[in-house]
Amino acid sequence: MPPSPAPLLTPSTLTTLVFATLLLAGLALRLWLASRQIRHVARHRGAVPAAFAGRITLAAHRKAADYTIAKARFGLLEMALATAVVLGWTLLGGLDALNQALLAWLGGGMVQQLALLAAFALVSGAIDLPAQLYQTFRLEQRFGFNQMTPRLWLADLLKSTLLGAVIGLPIAALMLWLMGAAGRLWWLWAWGAWMGFNLLLMVVFPVFIAPLFNKFQPLEDESLKARVTALMQRCGFAAKGLFVMDGSRRSAHANAYFTGFGAAKRVVFYDTLLRQLAPGEVEAVLAHELGHFRHKHIARRLAGMFAISLAGFALLGWLSARGWFYTGLGVQPNLMLPGVPGSAPNDGLALLLFLLAAPVFTVFLTPLLARISRRHEFQADAYAVAQASGADLASALLKLYQDNASTLTPDPVYARFYYSHPPATERLARLPVAMQP
Numbered sequence: 001m002p003p004s005p006a007p008l009l010t011p012s013t014l015t016t017l018v019f020a021t022l023l024l025a026g027l028a029l030r031l032w033l034a035s036r037q038i039r040h041v042a043r044h045r046g047a048v049p050a051a052f053a054g055r056i057t058l059a060a061h062r063k064a065a066d067y068t069i070a071k072a073r074f075g076l077l078e079m080a081l082a083t084a085v086v087l088g089w090t091l092l093g094g095l096d097a098l099n100q101a102l103l104a105w106l107g108g109g110m111v112q113q114l115a116l117l118a119a120f121a122l123v124s125g126a127i128d129l130p131a132q133l134y135q136t137f138r139l140e141q142r143f144g145f146n147q148m149t150p151r152l153w154l155a156d157l158l159k160s161t162l163l164g165a166v167i168g169l170p171i172a173a174l175m176l177w178l179m180g181a182a183g184r185l186w187w188l189w190a191w192g193a194w195m196g197f198n199l200l201l202m203v204v205f206p207v208f209i210a211p212l213f214n215k216f217q218p219l220e221d222e223s224l225k226a227r228v229t230a231l232m233q234r235c236g237f238a239a240k241g242l243f244v245m246d247g248s249r250r251s252a253h254a255n256a257y258f259t260g261f262g263a264a265k266r267v268v269f270y271d272t273l274l275r276q277l278a279p280g281e282v283e284a285v286l287a288h289e290l291g292h293f294r295h296k297h298i299a300r301r302l303a304g305m306f307a308i309s310l311a312g313f314a315l316l317g318w319l320s321a322r323g324w325f326y327t328g329l330g331v332q333p334n335l336m337l338p339g340v341p342g343s344a345p346n347d348g349l350a351l352l353l354f355l356l357a358a359p360v361f362t363v364f365l366t367p368l369l370a371r372i373s374r375r376h377e378f379q380a381d382a383y384a385v386a387q388a389s390g391a392d393l394a395s396a397l398l399k400l401y402q403d404n405a406s407t408l409t410p411d412p413v414y415a416r417f418y419y420s421h422p423p424a425t426e427r428l429a430r431l432p433v434a435m436q437p
Contacts, residue, residue, distance in 0.1 A: 015328025019360060020091065026363040027083045031076060033414045038072045040411035041065050049408050051425055052398075060402050067143045067405040074139055078131055085127055086356055091330040095120070095356075099331065099349060108334065110176060113348035117172050120352055121164065140251065143405060148250045159212055171197055172351075179320070179347040187317030191310050198305075206259040206266050216243040219269065224279050228267070231283055235290045235387060239265045248272050253404050256285055258293075276403055281396035284388040291383030297376045312358065320350035329353050366417060373420040378430065385431060394431040397424070 009017075045065040048056050088094045099116055106112040136153060140146035148156075175190050182189045210216070219225050219242040228242060239258075247255065247270035254273040259266050267286065274282065292298055319325040326333040326346065331353060333346045384393050401408065401424050408424045415423050 011322070011324035012328040015324055016091065016330075019329060019357060023083060023086060023360045026360060027079060030079050030363070033411075033417055034072050034076055034079070036411045037414040038069050040414070041068050041072075041407050041409055044409035049425065051429070052408055055398060056402060056408065060405075061408065063143065064402070064405040064407045065409070068407040068410070070139055070142070074131075074135065081127075081131070085124070086360065089120075089330075089356055090353070093330050095349070095352060096331045098123075099334075103334070108345065110173065113176050113345065114169060114173060116348040117352065118165070118169065121168070125161070145252045145405075146250075147248055147252060152249065156213060163209065163212070175351065176345075176347045179350075180345055185317075187313040191313040194309060194313070195306060206268075210259070214249070215246045216268065217246075218242065219244055221274070221279075224274075224282060227279055227283050228286055231287060231387065232267075232290065235287070235294065237290055237293060239267050242267045242269075244269050244271050244274065246271055254400060256282075256289065258289055258298075272403075276399055277396050278392075280389055280392040281399070284384055284390075284393035285396050285400075287384035287388040288380045288393065290387070291380030292376065294383050295376065295379050297380070312354075316350060316354045319354065320346065325350070326353065329357060370416070370418055370420050374422045377421050377427070381427065381430065390431045394428055397428060397431075 042065065045062055048058055048061045052061075098119055102112050102115050102119065106115055133153075136146055136148060137150070171193075174193055178186045178190045178193065180186075219228070225242060232239065243266055245268050247253070252272060254270050254276055256267070256269045256273050259268055267289075269282070273285070277285065323333055326349060331349055333349065381393065384390075400406075406424065410419070410423050421427070
């Protein structure tokens with residue numbers, strides 16, 4: 001009898017087809033959404049929406065439209081480049097070539113795997129550098145937001161690279177060691193180590209890492225401090241301190257945030273925010289952030305991150321033992337022959353392939369996550385209105401929309417897919433007297 005023909009769709013071939021299809025479908029979807037956003041914002045550039053007439057000037061409205069369009073057009077190029085890079089690393093053989101070159105140089109083992117991860121990070125960072133430079137020194141500069149000098153940008157880059165090596169290499173080495181030494185349930189141990197690292201980082205970041213990039217000074221305005229402290233006492237919230245960050249060194253954008261974990265929580269105001277908002281408006285913005293804690297949004301997001309990462313590690317644990325996972329994504333897996341010279345583990349390859357492939361399969365979850373986030377924002381706004389002045393919150397949000405050049409007329413479909421915060425019209429319409437001229 002003649003031998004049976006080989007199946008046309010092997011697991012490896014099917015993996016390639018599904019991956020390529022979803023990669024291109026995701027790109028097409030995002031390009032379509034960005035094009036909708038550009039057309040919609042340009043179409044409404046010529047007139048301030050009636051709800052904002054008398055409160056937003058036509059010049060400010062046009063600036064926001066032009067800024068939104070410029071970012072969206074640049075985003076089109078970024079999306080195309082990102083897709084090409086993923087394709088280059090995977091199906092076109094980039095990651096396989098890098099792995100084979102390092103194997104020939106270093107042989108198999110932990111050093112080679114760490115070198116693979118480090119080289120991948122450095123090459124990826126180098127590919128992203130032109131886009132970062134353009135965004136900072138051309139796009140943001142054009143609209144008056146960039147305050148960063150080339151020297152400061154370079155210093156940030158060097159610090160980030162050094163921190164990435166000091167922090168990233170040890171945790172990467174731990175993950176690789178667990179993958180090789182912890183047995184079939186290595187992924188559970190790795191997940192526990194990863195979660196512990198993230199919780200530790202939440203404590204360490206505000207005290208040791210953030211000050212490497214910015215200066216944090218205690219809030220000196222006694223009147224504002226008393227007002228903010230009274231608000232936090234009413235809300236039953238304790239923080240380790242109130243700080244002002246020199247955000248104006250890098251950008252004219254304004255913000256405020258909570259950082260830290262447990263007893264290390266801090267309230268941080270950008271200096272640009274304090275310059276733009278009145279004390280009552282600052283209080284209302286802080287009340288909104290406190291609303292996230294009152295509704296346990298932070299704890300829920302943390303729990304969600306724990307659950308998603310556990311599922312991700314479990315999936316990685318299963319995929320890393322399948323040869324088609326590697327070959328289907330353009331990589332020839334290493335030989336795993338104990339005691340045989342030249343054999344090497346696939347752990348570093350598995351990590352990188354998973355990091356490259358996961359966004360391709362999860363991009364379609366974006367609108368669901370954005371919808372949950374928008375619901376949280378509405379809840380936090382309602383809490384802020386109960387604890388502070390709704391009129392002050394509306395006024396503060398309107399100032400921030402204007403000062404950050406956020407468009408008042410986004411495309412509805414684009415907003416539903418991407419926006420983690422409700423569009424201005426929807427958000428302000430829910431606040432008392434917000435939309436009255």
